[in-house]
Amino acid sequence: MKQSPRSLPPGSTLGMLGGDQLGRMFAIAARQCGYRIITFGDPSDSPAGQVSDMSIPANFSDEDALRKFAAQVDVVTYEQENIPVPTVELLLQHVPVFPGPELLRASQHRLLEKTSLRKIGIPTANFAAVHSAEELKAAVANFGGDAILKTVTLGYDGKGQARVRSTDDLEAVWKKFAVEEAIVEQIVDFSFELSIVASRFGDGTCAFYPPVRNDHVNHILDVSVSPADSISPQLTADAIQIARAILEHFDVIGVLCVELFATTDGKLVVNEIAPRPHNSGHLTIDACRSSQFEQQFRAVSGLASGNVEMRSPAAMANLLGDHLFDATPECWSAVFAMPNVHVHMYGKAEARTGRKMGHLTATAATAMAAEDLVVAARRKLRG
């Protein structure tokens, strides 16, 4: 059944599946406007739990807990794509859930995701499903002897993937992957990576932030910049067209992010879809009139879009545990003393290598100046 959001006034209660940083930033945006938040799935000291009215630390398969949660909230949304689809389907019997299960299902499964995108004419890397070492060898050979093997589910930040060549011991690679099904992708010859955060509302209106250029280190997003010189008006128009087609195909109410490659011959190829706000959209908090999190709570609450216009060029640098191991109180003071540098920390107790602890955003007259500023600010935390 097609769902359409009810217009919810301040004082309404929004349910959030997942308690990590994306839920935290959603809760902060929604609470500022007077909404109540109940998070499900993590304890009250989780990043989102710390800033919510209530947390239900139950398992996503706990049907009784899900029914009780549904009875206490006016609408439900989610902050990560690994929420089991049956969880959403059960909740849907009691309360609206946005975006619905179709986008969630596709974004959880790389084969289904790429097949759905191809069906609506959206370019992706060439890919093949593989179920054995023999199929893996054939697929790698077919893609010129050099490809990327990925798990179909639960892969993110480069986890669950490996570069594979025909000259490798592919029997051993397949054994080590230890899965029944995987995807092999042809290498995309790209000059840079970008993403676009888009939102769609109950009346079908769509809103798009300018696409953001993303640099990764060890497969984890490191720095995002917007507006990036390298993203031409044509690439921007193409990215918007792709995001709109995905929003409409999946009848999305909410926010999604499309991660893209800009190929060396000036085209866009979709890498993956996140059915929620995204790390590359965090700069919208300080640089845009309505942030990606405000857009999310507006969309699921049946309200109109906010103004997604940029107030200023901006750049965001992630703060991983690695960046913070040597940060003294003096280092933090130095960062807080920098005008136009904005600190966002997620309230995680323990800094670990590769763990996203927070981010910095800098705003400046140009995107290049913002990038220099945010990188200099992060360097100050190194001690």
Ligand code: AMP
């Ligand atoms: P993913 O986990 O699929 O987002 O991939 C992590 C990173 O691996 C991407 O951000 C790219 O830098 C790289 N990558 C993934 N798939 C491909 C591909 N088909 N061709 C080239 N690079 C890729």
